[in-house]
Amino acid sequence: MKAQLVELLTLISSGCLGEAEIEQIAGEAAQAYADPQAFLAANPDINYDDSFPIPLGEWVVTGSLPEIVLxxxxxxxxxxxxxxxxxxxxxxxxxxxxxxxxxxxxxxxxxxxxxxxxxxxxxxxxxxxxxxxxxxxxxxxxxxxxxxxxxxxxxxxxxxxxxxxxxxxxxxxxxx
Incomplete structure (x- = not known):
């Protein structure tokens, strides 16, 4: 999934995000999609709970995009x-x-x-x-x-x- 996320972020950032930032967001989002509980345990500062209407991985993607992209x-x-x-x-x-x-x-x-x-x-x-x-x-x-x-x-x-x-x-x- 990480490769798909990297490609998606590259397409929607239209050159506004660097490769390292894209890799970081994609890596975190892939972890959050794969094992939400482990991701939340490893990142206690994340403000997310089961009441959110979107999956944690999607929340990581959208929450990580700067206002020049989202x-x-x-x-x-x-x-x-x-x-x-x-x-x-x-x-x-x-x-x-x-x-x-x-x-x-x-x-x-x-x-x-x-x-x-x-x-x-x-x-x-x-x-x-x-x-x-x-x-x-x-x-x-x-x-x-x-x-x-x-x-x-x-x-x-x-x-x-x-x-x-x-x-x-x-x-x-x-x-x-």
Missing amino acids: FQGDSFEELFGEIRASFDPSVNFVLQAKQLRKTEPLAALNRIQTQLGALYPEKGGYVLVDFSESLDTELQTVLVYRQDLQRMMALCVEIGIPAAPALEAAQRADQD
């Missing part, structure tokens, strides 16, 4: 503000977070995805992906290059971490 917010304005802040100031964003303030959720997601899709065209742009189950905020996402989306989704299925392209998931939910 984006959280209670509104699309807040979420996009986090995403923008993670990029170098030289990256040209047309969309401003405040433009999403009074926008319907599906329209806001469409605008965000359109903006992200225009970045790094050599890699197909970014796709905003709902990642894991958010414990503290309404929205929890990662960015992945479009060219890596299929592999990232397959890894999430293999590992057992819920993930879905955010715009597609919202469109499906809107049709139901």
Whole structure:
């Protein structure tokens, strides 16, 4: 499982995490998936219990991701503000977070995805992906290059971490 976790973390970090940090997170998460009780015993400072709605390994993955990789917010304005802040100031964003303030959720997601899709065209742009189950905020996402989306989704299925392209998931939910 560690190799799958390393590959997943590499894809969702888009170069924001170094190899050593990826290896460390993957190693800890693999231990937590394999033997949660032993992991908790070896790490008494971990604030996790059986009432959490996600497995310990998944909690280790999401809890270890820095805010430049895992984006959280209670509104699309807040979420996009986090995403923008993670990029170098030289990256040209047309969309401003405040433009999403009074926008319907599906329209806001469409605008965000359109903006992200225009970045790094050599890699197909970014796709905003709902990642894991958010414990503290309404929205929890990662960015992945479009060219890596299929592999990232397959890894999430293999590992057992819920993930879905955010715009597609919202469109499906809107049709139901």
